[in-house]
């Protein structure tokens with residue numbers, strides 16, 4: 001193969017360990033995307049592996065300009081927002097929230113349970129969708145389709161497609177979100193559109209990625225090469241592996257983030273603060289709203 005031709009499999013360009021840090025109120029997070037070495041990975045703004053006990057959580061706070069995706073691994077999380085939307089998600093369940101022009105919400109563990117452990121992904125919205133109406137898509141574990149490309153490999157298709165199985169989640173920013181559980185000594189190939197950027201976040205065990213078999217270990221973010229290759233070769237050897245595979249179409253737009261607000265310019269961020277303080281342009285229902293769970 002010549003040095004300029006497209007390789008068969010994407011390879012790993014960076015491997016970054018997420019150490020625990022504090023976030024919200026008394027919550028511990030391992031920040032993947034969003035940490036100083038990986039400020040963002042267009043179109044992704046943040047990925048946290050969070051762990052919250054009964055004394056912690058993410059009480060009433062706003063968002064604008066992007067989507068938050070909460071995927072539970074263990075325990076239960078309650079959520080409530082200023083539009084009256086409320087519920088509880090448990091292990092394997094998913095909440096895909098489009099904040100759009102504005103949401104104020106609260107996400108708290110169910111107090112009687114053990115810790116709430118899960119993933120929170122922030123996906124940027126393209127300019128034309130940043131001020132859309134907020135929307136929720138919720139799927140219980142049993143409603144998320146699985147692909148079983150071979151014995152000992154199960155892929156939960158949260159968004160996008162894997163081995164002929166498609167998710168019903170509507171993505172404004174084209175996104176793949178796959179949860180892989182692989183037994184030891186397995187090899188599979190996952191397809192990926194040539195233009196997508198992507199990464200793997202390892203939850204447990206070890207996986208070997210690409211033709212050079214880069215070793216990925218738990219709590220590491222492994223960024224995929226951007227070389228136009230349309231497959232990713234993933235193997236296990238002596239250990240089982242559990243990881244998420246996340247990829248999407250880069251927006252290639254300016255990103256101006258101020259905490260929970262992500263827009264395209266400083267002027268838009270300034271307007272967002274004014275809107276939030278004055279309960280207007282999407283934040284009308286924030287006036288005097290307090291969640292009952294925080």
Ligand SMILES: O=C(Oc1cc(O)cc(O)c1C(=O)O)c1ccc(O)c(O)c1
Pocket residue numbers: 023024029048049050058107120258259260
């Ligand atoms: O709190 C922030 O984000 C979150 C992180 C998590 O691990 C779970 C969550 O439910 C949230 C949330 O927003 O609800 C956060 C992160 C970064 C930032 O700049 C903030 O202002 C808030």
Ligand SMILES: [Fe+2]
Pocket residue numbers: 058061063068105107
């Ligand atoms: Fe939030």
